[in-house]
Amino acid sequence: MHPLWSSCNRRSKITHIHLLGIALLLLLFLASPTTSCKEEEKASLLGFLDGLSQNSGLPTSWQNDTNCCLWDGIICNMDGAVMDISLASIGLEGHISPSLGNLTSLLRLNLSGNSLSGGLPQELLSRNIIVLDVSFNKLNGEFHELQSTPDSEMKVINISSNLFTGHFPSTTLGSMKNLAALNMSNNSFTGEIPSTLCVDKPFFAVLDLGYNQFHGRIPTELGNCSHLRVLKAGQNQLIGTLPAELFNVTSLEHLSFPNNHLQGTLDHVGKLSNLVILDLGWNGLNGKIPDSIGQLKRLQELHLDNNNISGVLPSALSNCSNLTTIILNDNNFLGELKRVNFSTLSNLKFLDLRSNKFTGSIPKSLYSCSNLVALRLSVNNLQGQFSSSISNLRSIRFLSLSYNNFTNITDALQILSKLRTLTLLLIGGNFKNETMPEYDTFHSFENLQGLALNECSLYGHLPNWLAKLKKLRGLVLDNNKLSGPIPTWINSLNLLFYLDISNNNLTGEIPTELMEMPTLKSAHSDPIIFKFPIYMTGGFQYRATSGFHKMLNLGNNKFSGVIPPQIGQLQALLTLNLSFNNFHGDIPPSIGNLRNLQVLDLSYNDLTGPIPSSLERLHFLSRFNISNNDLEGPVPTGGQFSTFPDSSFFGNPKLCSPTLMHHCNSAKATPVSIISTGEYIDKVIIAVTFGMFFGVGALYDQMILSRYIYFG
Template identity: 60%
Template sequence: MPSSGLATAALLLLLLAVATSAMACVEQEKSSLLRFIAELSQDGGIAMSWQNGTDCCVWEGITCNEDGVVIEVHLASKGLEGQISPSLGELTSLSRLNLSYNSLSGGLPAELMSSGSIVVLDVSFNRLNGDLQELNPSVSDQPLQVLNISSNRFTGEFPSITWEKMRNLVAINASNNSFTGHIPSSFCSSSTSFAVLDLGYNQFSGNIPPGIGKCSALRLLKADDNNIKGSFPGDLFNATSLEYLSFANNGLQGTIDDALVVKLINLVFVHLGWNRFSGKIPNSIGQLKRLEELHMNNNNLSGELPSSLGNCTNLATINLRSNSFTGELAKVNFSNLPNLKTLDLSTNYFTGIIPESIYSCSNLTWLRLSSNRLHGQLTNKIGNLKSIAFVSLSYNNFTNITNTIHILKSLRNLTTLLIGGNFMHEAMPQDETIDGFENIKGLSINDCTLSGKIPKWLSKLKKLKVLALYNNKLSGPIPTWINSLNFLKYVDISNNSLTGEIPAALMEMPMLKSDNVSDSSVPRGFPFSVYAGACLCFQYHTATALPKMLNLGNNKFTGVIPNEIGELKALVSLNLSFNNLNREIPQSISNLKNLMVLDLSYNHLTGAIPPALVNLHFLSEFNVSYNDLKGSVPIGGQFSTFPSSSFAGNPELCSPMLLHRCNVAEADLSPPSSKIDYINKVVPVIAFCVFFGIGVLYDQIVVSRYFRLNRLR
């Protein structure tokens, strides 16, 4: 038995030795890998694993086959920096190379593109640059199937002949680079399995190449955000396997052929927005039964919506905004679209009422019908939209705001409500029993010429971040409960008839006092056109992206600008123009270090412009015109960039940039606070000098007396 046990042990050791030798890394390949890591400027700590005296098959990111040959290098997101060494092309059995999400620079070695073994090459999300060179014509057919070079800095024309050498090519993602020239037509000239082509976010020009239609296996074709022009080539519709078609933000034009659309029966996603397509949406669109998303926004499409659109029963998104569609929405039976989540038909010429079939879309989360010619009142059936989070009905001809508010308050998931530009000359609902809206974060009831006061039911909207009530006829004071809305960060109540002094409560708004207050993000964005100043007009898509703004302009406020306004340190834009405010501009405004816009024009402000305002380094819009200010305009900082119109209507202001130049007396004019600062700084210096002089004189007297006494002795 003992001898038998020894024999068994010896056999196991022999087998283990054989297995170990079978897995050992090939020395030449180890050398190629070490050269790759040595040529990096930052190896992300990989070198700690890649030791010369160890088996490279156990190194981090390296996979070998049973013969000890490297077949995969996977070093994604490792913090690598520097250039990719051509030595990786010496790994003759390497089939998969993934160096994505690093900071690699330089060019892509030709040895990798011409490799006789690499099947999947992924170098996306790096800083690679230069041209992607054509393969040498003498190179034989290549095995490459998947190439991902997206999100780099490649330039120049995209290769063309190269793809003819790749008979197994399946997918290319070259998006987010700076390639120029025309899109090649050779992607599937050799490969019958070519399925994915993403060339989005480059600088391609010219037309869509006609050869694309030969790609019978093509499932995704994407070239968004380029400079592609012309119309769809007829043979494109021969790519009948297409599921994802996206050419958004180009210069494409022409009509969409009714007869050709039916060939693309497998389409699931279509995005042709921001082009110049014209004509009608073809009736044959109803035959695209698999279609889930349709984006045709920002084109020149016209006519009525085809009723066949209701046959696309899998639709989840319809985006047709910013076109010239007409007719009534009732022509489409939206109740046939149970999966519909997003419906955007804004900025068209639709008429009639909101069809009740829309209220059958129980999964709808986003409804935008703004800027049309719709009329009538909302019905209680909108309460069926239990999942709705975003509603924009602005700029139509809807009536009865009181009924609208009472109906919409039942939508518990509603986060954004935009209903401005309707209910003309009605009264703002004042019913304090109005509740609901517990999740509202953005509310806009602007441009309605509504009368009445700022209603108290708004104080119940505890999650409110954005409040826009501008361009109405609201009167009375700003309510003191405004500081109880802990998340309110954007307030525009300009162009009303509000009165009284600026309340202290407004100076206590948590979100305007500190950037540290919790500001949770909004699940879905909402587009707000923001007028923050004379030139700062922005389009914001999330509530968290909106600037922290306080716009009280064009009202009837009186009194002084509270000194406590300096506590609103998160403010980006402050507009108090066109009121009846008086006294001095408070020095405390200089504490608003994030301020980009400050408009105090058309008031009765007096005194000098506080010199400390030059410390507002982000200030890009400043207007104090048509007040009663005097003295010199501060010099330095952003003040050197403001036009003279910012100070017009203040005849006693002086500056080198104004017609009124400063004399000595005016140049010395400064507000009391500045004089106090001056006294606080200068008096101690004078006192020090006086006492220092007295001390020196005393020393001289004592020393001289000492020497005189010594001489007498």
């Protein structure tokens, strides 16, 4: 380029910037509230104020200043007319007054994130308002009964997360030719999605109908929405197939229909070349993922979990280089994972292939995904030993490889311990009949907070290297063949609050050190928050938090001695299971100090004496079992005891109560029906042990992996 032209262009750009700056200053000046608002405008705003409760969070400026253009949340034009009201998330309560409809220059109204109730005034659907946002309130009524002004200028309507009912508001929206975005999600709308939705709406781009009660088929006329970019209708009751016409809307960037009853295949998905998010999880889709998936170059999230999709993963998936999330769990995929070249997916953060029929080994290309945060390959038919290349996953926080056919637990722990970011490790259901490594020959899992090595039939003792896991909060070793006592170093795990070592061959007495666990002694009963990067259903958001309660499960071992009275110190416990052991002596009255306890199982021991009356203080106790001991005396009647079934007391012929076969006033004991040990194990172990936080089998893995969340 000639220097003269270059110099002219630079001067032109500088002049353009200066002019733009002046124009912006003029615009701000013209829109600033330098003039007093009109009296009729002020009166309309005060009418709105009158409809609010006295506890509302309106700023004091609404009461101290006479010029309403100076009130917080109010913007006036140069004529002193209100054109913008923005009062989001300030604690407003009460009703929305129809007086706001008298603001003839009002263009934008944002009352979202408050606690407003009642209906939406008809007057707010005037032809002047461009943006209406009343989302996240408690508004109700049938929105379809409202009538909009002919030739309405409305462009954006957000009424999501309220209590609206009734059918789709076709009539209300009919005259809104300029409508560009409509969000009706998270209400209780019913009926079918109308076929006339896109008629005379050339700018219509966003439609969100999720979390309602819409039924019927997806109308084929949605294919006429030629400018539609976002289409969401998850968590409804829609049936049928995705209409072929819908795949002609090539402008679509976000297509989301999770948790419906849709069927059919994905044969035409390759047409949606602009797609960024595809979420069709929790439906009844079948067939295969077509090779045309590779044409979706912009695709970032793929959610097809909990369908009936089968076949192998297409190698064309490697072409979707922008993918950050692949969720394909609970389908019927088969074959080897090495068909996909994961090295091209450098942006991948979440990969969930749980509960399919994949075979072979973990492909080496997967280890090149250095940004991977969560990887779940559990409940498949993978095999072999772990590769040292797994250490390349330097961002991994959640890793679930449980219920496959992996071998060599010693090498596996040596390799996995090098993952410094690892927070939760689930590798149970592998390493069958191997020996638990006892001494620390590997790194210390410095950030590990949850470890599951359950259902491996491992021999050995509780290993000493566990004492080095100072950040450990959950430890699950149930359904192994571990023997020996509980080591005294157990109280050095200061953060541990969830311990399941049930269904082993552990022996000895309960050590006093176990009664010194800091997180179990705390009287603060709120659940500790786990924030693991976990995902389950297509409708749930990432990075939500979930609490899991504090539990001590020593059931089905060979522990002996008495239940230590110091157990009453563990006042934060919500679940205590000591069943199927050899404990003898009395039930400590100090258990009555565990005021937060919800589950107490002392069944199948050799306990004697009465049921302590102090247990009546356990007002949150919902499951209680002391069956098959040698207890005696009357069953308490206070507290929760009237809610427990007779089966909670069976196998104690010296117990008596009005509901048991042995009445307290009878001279002779009536024989009590005792269920078999095997039958009782089926009922108790499955219902109690398997149902807990780190339960056994696929239920366990699915329960923990409830959503992608972070644990801090």
